[in-house]
Structure formats: structure tokens, C-alpha cells
Amino acid sequence: MRTWRAGGGSSRTTRWTCGTWISRPGSRRHSFFMSTAQSKNITPRSQDFAAWYQDVVLQGDMAEPAEVVKGCMVIKPNGYAVWEGLQAELDRRFKATGHKNVYFPLFIPESFLRREAEHVEGFSPELAVVTIAGGKKLEEPYVVRPTSETIIGHFFARWIQSWRDLPVLVNQWANVVRWELRTRMFLRTTEFLWQEGHTAHGSEEEAREEAVRMLHIYADVAEEVMAMPVIRGVKSRAEKFAGAQRSYCIEAMMQNGLALQAGTSHELGQNFGKAFDVKYQSKEGTLEYVWQTSWGVSTRLIGGLIMTHSDDKGLVLPPRLAPVKAVIVPIFRKEEEREKVLEAANRMAADLNGAGLTAEVDAREGYNPGHKFFHWEQRGVPVTIELGPRDLAAGTAVVKRRDLGTKESRPKEGLAAAVRGILDEMQSSMLATGRERLKANTVTASSMGEVEEILSSATAEKGGGKFVMAHIKDDPACDAKVKEFRASVRCIPLKDENDGPGKCIVTGETVAQRSVIAKAY
RNA sequence: CGGGGCGUGGCUCAGCCUGGCUAGAGCGCCUGGUUCGGGACCAGGAGGUCGGAGGUUCGAAUCCUCUCGCCCCGACCA
The missing domain is CATH 3.40.50.800 (Anticodon-binding domain)
Incomplete structure (x- = not known):
């Protein structure tokens, strides 16, 4: 391949800029009066949290910007070893729950993305597309996978004929590319490493169980292995994965109080089954579409790990x-x-x-x-x-x-x-x-004004971000109100640890429980 | 794409406005010695087509034109 086009034909083609991570610790003036307590090449968290993060990544020798490839990073031995540790812990759990590893192509025919309307709408702005290969213009461009639901859907259709073929439980360890406008090492890079699990089931209930099971595996690894507490929840409709029926997530709180989505698990319903004609013949002889799930965690976990534990002296690893x-x-x-x-x-x-x-x-x-x-x-x-x-x-x-x-x-x-x-x-x-x-920085609010007040005065970059628990209807219009002050509905917790039903802070309608509202990475 | 800024040893920068001798500093790196219970010191040393191209000039890191790249803010981030 020779040329790359960013943006899948959208107007984004040359519009992106790559994040803040190029700036170096030496470029800032540090004060170092204190002798032992202070590090001389790491910006204190209290001064500039984002700069602190970059410094820790660099001084901890975890990774560095790719420099010649905008938005990408080089993961160094110290960082990759942590990823290998996570891979081992996750992979063991995937295998223990019956999943097998597979590998699908990096390139996906562009038309595949278009088959699921919401999916293509969600992803097209951030696609990298190959239009020329082997010196010739391709008849149909390939997109570099941003995720693999589509191509896997295509193959599931070939693999699955009968109820006896179900469930299909596979996982792949891979790299993916999403042309982000703003990048930060580990947290959001143009190319990143992850695993994506994909499963097909004969019933909605079974698919739901699978999605929830994997969410709990993620939470377990986050808490027991990474020592990073998380809230398990359901994404609001506005925040769910493009093409999913329902998305589950684990949300972690960084030291500055910002939320980080650390893992997701999706019930895809029959959306991709219908788009790719993934059908099976049931015991009763009828033709049915499968119910699918997908779930993933990425090298972003490492960013979460760093922002959860590290201090002004540098990296702290569990x-x-x-x-x-x-x-x-x-x-x-x-x-x-x-x-x-x-x-x-x-x-x-x-x-x-x-x-x-x-x-x-x-x-x-x-x-x-x-x-x-x-x-x-x-x-x-x-x-x-x-x-x-x-x-x-x-x-x-x-x-x-x-x-x-x-x-x-x-x-x-x-x-x-x-x-x-x-x-x-x-x-x-x-x-x-x-x-x-997490507990100390989680508060409740009963009106939008209160939510805004808390989140605006919190100045997350300085370490005062909060998780605000509030009743809000699961309606994109309500999410939009929250977005007005650069926060978002992070999730509706699976387990309501608050006071049950209450009135929506936007519409006044009664909703079942409080959701987490926060500023996020 | 709009607004602002920056390209000088590996890193961070000074020098440019007001052209002029061999282009500097700190950190890092190499060698030798003395050190070693929380970032050592001394001495010596390596390392730069000043982003690129063109122009002005006796002479360009410095002035002019073009160009490439990068950073910050905004828009975007299922």
C-alpha cells in the first residue's frame, strides 16, 4: 500500500492534530527546593496533571511518541511488559470461559462497514482507508480495521448453519486504527493494541449473559490485578457502541477525578446478524438470526493504571x-x-x-x-x-x-x-x-444546576473532578444537556448503591436509579 | 479548516530585532581519576549542512520569498 486517506472520504482528511504529548518535561521550569520528596524531572500533579502524566510515561520508560508517525506511540520494554502481564491475566480468563483465539485480517472491504447503518455512521469519521496497493488503485478500498464486527460477521455467516454450531466463542489479540483528532499516549492513540471478543448465540438471554460475564471478567482484572477499582454499568443510549443494542462498561476514576472507560462489552442483538445474514436453523427447523456480543479492552488500561497509582516521584506499578x-x-x-x-x-x-x-x-x-x-x-x-x-x-x-x-x-x-x-x-x-x-469523590446531585456547579468548579485538570450521581433519563436529549458543560453520562451502574428511583434532572420524569455523570478522558 | 506560536548537537534552549572572527549554554553521552546509605565531583572529549529551496549581500542561523514539518486553542472523539 502506498497512500493513506484519512477520514473515509469525509471532510476530516487533513484536519487532525496530534495531542499534547510532544512537549517535554524540560520545557517547563520546575521548582525543586525540597530535597528527597521531589522529583526533578516530573511535573507535580497539583501543578499540571496532563504534564505529570506525560512525564511519568516518559520517565517510567513506558513509551514515547512515535514522532515520525503522528498520533502513534512506541511502547518500550517497560510498558510492553505490563501489557504482556495484562494479556496473560485476561487470556487465561477468556480460555477458562470457553473462548478460543483467532485472527482476522487487518483490512476490511469498505462496503462491509456500510452494511450496518449506525456502525458506519459511528466510525466513518475516524477511518484510515487504503486506496492504492501494489501500485494500482483498488477497485474497492480497504479500511484498516477500527474494530472487526463486520468482517467477523461475514465469516460467522459462513461458519454457522445449525443450532449445533452455537455458541461461537472467539477472541482476537490485534491492533486497530482510529484516526483520532487528539491523542495521548496509551489513553487514545491512532493505532492501539487490544483484544476483541466476538460471540454468536442462539438466544438473546444467552448473549446477554455472555456480555455481562465478560464485563465481570474485566472488572475482576481491573480490581484484582491492576488494583484499579471500577464501576460496572450500562452505557446510556447516546454513549453506546455504534451498532450495539446495549453496551456495558467499567468506568474507573483517575486521580484527578476524571472518568476513564476502561473496558466495554456489547450486546449486539441481531443487528450484525441481519446485516451479514448470520442465520442458523433451530431445533424446530426455523431459520433464525444469531444474537451476538463483542467485548474489548486495550492498551488504554495502562494509561488508567498509571493515572490511578502513580505519584509525583513517578510510576507506581501494582x-x-x-x-x-x-x-x-x-x-x-x-x-x-x-x-x-x-x-x-x-x-x-x-x-x-x-x-x-x-x-x-x-x-x-x-x-x-x-x-x-x-x-x-x-x-x-x-x-x-x-x-x-x-x-x-x-x-x-x-x-x-x-x-x-x-x-x-x-x-x-x-x-x-x-x-x-x-x-x-x-x-x-x-x-x-x-x-x-472513588468513594470520597463521588457525590449526589438532584438538579442539573447542581451537577453543573459541581463539575464546573471541580476543575478536573487540577485534581478536583467528581463523579456525580444523579437521576437522568436515558435519552440522547438528556445526555446532550450534560454535554453542554463538557461532561457526559458515564454509565448507569449495574448495582444501584444509592436511593433507587427519583425524578430526572432534565425532564422530571421518574427514572429507576441514579447514573454517573462526570468529565472523562 | 479558523486563530496563535515554533523549527539551532540526543534533550531543553540562547543567539536573530540591529548580518561580520572558530555558532554557544545546561542536561545527557564517551574516557580517566576520586567518590558511593537518596539524583556526586574534577579533568579531558565526541557530537550541529542552524527544517528545506531560492534570493539579497563582499559576507546569512540572522534580512526577503516560497516550501515542509511541528505545537497550542477551537471544531471531533461510537
């Missing part, structure tokens, strides 16, 4: 996702100390690794220990271990926990068990902290 659990920093003055300390450090690393805790020794020369502490701190390593002559003499090591910054001397004997204990504690404490933050 132990379960940290590629390296512990780094040992050797300390010595004299040459003979050097040898002894390094030997002890290597032995200690071997012990930890033997106990299943990935550990490394930072034996680099030319950097003093302080430099190394900062280095690993910025990269989010959960535990750093200082090992020097004083420790060797005492048979101990100084163990520091990344999230709280607490340091304590531990006996060398049984260190692996102690570190494991610290990691476990850290994992659950991080989740607890997130839950407290």
Missing part, C-alpha cells in the same frame, strides 16, 4: 503487574567491600528469583546509590532493597516499598517471604486507596 518485583542496590566504598556486597547481592537475587519473585541487581558502575534509587522509583519497581557493608555485618537488608515510601531493615533469613508479604500488602493497599478515592 506488584501483580510489575515485570520486576525487586531491585537490589549494592552499596560500598572500598574495593574489598564491593566484592563482598556484590556477591551477597547476587546471592540474594538468586534467592528471590528462586522463590518466584523476579529480582535484579543494579550493579552498574559510575552511578551512586542515590541515583539508582531514583531510577527504579521512577520505573515503578514495587520493592527496592539496599544492601551495604552495614547490612552484611548485621545480616540484614533495607527494604523499601514503592507506594508508601516506607523503609525497614529486614533479616536476610526469610527475606523472600518478607518481600512476598510486602508485595501482597501493597497490592491490596493500592486497591483500598483507589476505592477510598
Whole structure:
């Protein structure tokens, strides 16, 4: 392929600009009067949350802007390892619920997108389209997949004949392209990595169960693996996936109070079944359209992870996702100390690794220990271990926990068990902290004025965003009112933890429960 | 597309207005030495067709024209 056209023929062709991430930490002037508490190359959250985020991603060596490819990023080893951790946790759960992995083409005939009216309307502004390939103009352009419902629908139609073929439960790990106007590393990039599950069922109930089951798997990974609390909910009609009958989502709250949609799961109903003629013959002999679902999470989760846990010193990774659990920093003055300390450090690393805790020794020369502490701190390593002559003499090591910054001397004997204990504690404490933050920044409101008041004064970029629980009718016209002040209806929680029915803040009609209204990424 | 701004070593920038000797600084990088319990210091060193093309001039990073790219705000973000 030679040329790309952005925008699927829409007027967007050359209109996009790529986000804010090019700006560098050095471009801002940092104040650093404080000695140990302050990082000199990371903008404090309180000063500029977006800049802080960029700094953490960069200094944590997670990713960098692709530079020569606008809107795209290079995921670096430290970042990709986190993605691999998420993939492993998710994939295991998908397999355990009967799904098999598959792979469909990157290119989709343009006409496929058009078969489902709402779907094409939703996606066409952000399509990248291949019009020339092999030096020749294509008869029918290919779109680079923004998602695969259409091409998978086409093949489902070939695979499914009888009720005996159902359900079909597949998942694919892939990259997708959505030509966004504004991008931020991990949170919204032109190309991103994700998984998309696609299933076909013989009944609406079964499809609904599937969609909800997968939503709970996402929530489980978010909370138990990522230590990122989420609200499970249903999207409003205005916010649902283009072509779905109903969309479920998990919404997380970032440290600045903004909402992040961290995963979605859709009941597609028979929309794609009808568009692609996916029919099966029932036990009774009648021809029926299948009921489908699709569900996905992406590398955006990593952005959520960062904005949930990291601090002004840099990245903080939950132990379960940290590629390296512990780094040992050797300390010595004299040459003979050097040898002894390094030997002890290597032995200690071997012990930890033997106990299943990935550990490394930072034996680099030319950097003093302080430099190394900062280095690993910025990269989010959960535990750093200082090992020097004083420790060797005492048979101990100084163990520091990344999230709280607490340091304590531990006996060398049984260190692996102690570190494991610290990691476990850290994992659950991080989740607890997130839950407290979510709770503390969730408020109720009973009028649109109140909602607007809260969200406008919140100045989310400075860390005061809120989730506002309010009664609002599930009607695009009501959503539009909320959008007037750059907020949105995030979801209608699956479990109503508030006061049940109440009057809609727009129409005054009675609605069953409160929804989450917030500013979002 | 509208409005604003920027292109100078790897990074962040100064120099340009008012043309002139070998284009600088900080950070980073390399070498050697002294250091090492929270971002070390000293000495030496590598690294730049000043985004590109054309023009003015004895002479252009600097002035003029064109061009390319990028950033910010707006519009967009199922």
C-alpha cells in the first residue's frame, strides 16, 4: 500500500492534530527546593496533571511518541511488559470461559462497514482507508480495521448453519486504527493494541449473559490485578457502541477525578446478524438470526493504571503487574567491600528469583546509590532493597516499598517471604486507596444546576473532578444537556448503591436509579 | 479548516530585532581519576549542512520569498 486517506472520504482528511504529548518535561521550569520528596524531572500533579502524566510515561520508560508517525506511540520494554502481564491475566480468563483465539485480517472491504447503518455512521469519521496497493488503485478500498464486527460477521455467516454450531466463542489479540483528532499516549492513540471478543448465540438471554460475564471478567482484572477499582454499568443510549443494542462498561476514576472507560462489552442483538445474514436453523427447523456480543479492552488500561497509582516521584506499578518485583542496590566504598556486597547481592537475587519473585541487581558502575534509587522509583519497581557493608555485618537488608515510601531493615533469613508479604500488602493497599478515592469523590446531585456547579468548579485538570450521581433519563436529549458543560453520562451502574428511583434532572420524569455523570478522558 | 506560536548537537534552549572572527549554554553521552546509605565531583572529549529551496549581500542561523514539518486553542472523539 502506498497512500493513506484519512477520514473515509469525509471532510476530516487533513484536519487532525496530534495531542499534547510532544512537549517535554524540560520545557517547563520546575521548582525543586525540597530535597528527597521531589522529583526533578516530573511535573507535580497539583501543578499540571496532563504534564505529570506525560512525564511519568516518559520517565517510567513506558513509551514515547512515535514522532515520525503522528498520533502513534512506541511502547518500550517497560510498558510492553505490563501489557504482556495484562494479556496473560485476561487470556487465561477468556480460555477458562470457553473462548478460543483467532485472527482476522487487518483490512476490511469498505462496503462491509456500510452494511450496518449506525456502525458506519459511528466510525466513518475516524477511518484510515487504503486506496492504492501494489501500485494500482483498488477497485474497492480497504479500511484498516477500527474494530472487526463486520468482517467477523461475514465469516460467522459462513461458519454457522445449525443450532449445533452455537455458541461461537472467539477472541482476537490485534491492533486497530482510529484516526483520532487528539491523542495521548496509551489513553487514545491512532493505532492501539487490544483484544476483541466476538460471540454468536442462539438466544438473546444467552448473549446477554455472555456480555455481562465478560464485563465481570474485566472488572475482576481491573480490581484484582491492576488494583484499579471500577464501576460496572450500562452505557446510556447516546454513549453506546455504534451498532450495539446495549453496551456495558467499567468506568474507573483517575486521580484527578476524571472518568476513564476502561473496558466495554456489547450486546449486539441481531443487528450484525441481519446485516451479514448470520442465520442458523433451530431445533424446530426455523431459520433464525444469531444474537451476538463483542467485548474489548486495550492498551488504554495502562494509561488508567498509571493515572490511578502513580505519584509525583513517578510510576507506581501494582506488584501483580510489575515485570520486576525487586531491585537490589549494592552499596560500598572500598574495593574489598564491593566484592563482598556484590556477591551477597547476587546471592540474594538468586534467592528471590528462586522463590518466584523476579529480582535484579543494579550493579552498574559510575552511578551512586542515590541515583539508582531514583531510577527504579521512577520505573515503578514495587520493592527496592539496599544492601551495604552495614547490612552484611548485621545480616540484614533495607527494604523499601514503592507506594508508601516506607523503609525497614529486614533479616536476610526469610527475606523472600518478607518481600512476598510486602508485595501482597501493597497490592491490596493500592486497591483500598483507589476505592477510598472513588468513594470520597463521588457525590449526589438532584438538579442539573447542581451537577453543573459541581463539575464546573471541580476543575478536573487540577485534581478536583467528581463523579456525580444523579437521576437522568436515558435519552440522547438528556445526555446532550450534560454535554453542554463538557461532561457526559458515564454509565448507569449495574448495582444501584444509592436511593433507587427519583425524578430526572432534565425532564422530571421518574427514572429507576441514579447514573454517573462526570468529565472523562 | 479558523486563530496563535515554533523549527539551532540526543534533550531543553540562547543567539536573530540591529548580518561580520572558530555558532554557544545546561542536561545527557564517551574516557580517566576520586567518590558511593537518596539524583556526586574534577579533568579531558565526541557530537550541529542552524527544517528545506531560492534570493539579497563582499559576507546569512540572522534580512526577503516560497516550501515542509511541528505545537497550542477551537471544531471531533461510537
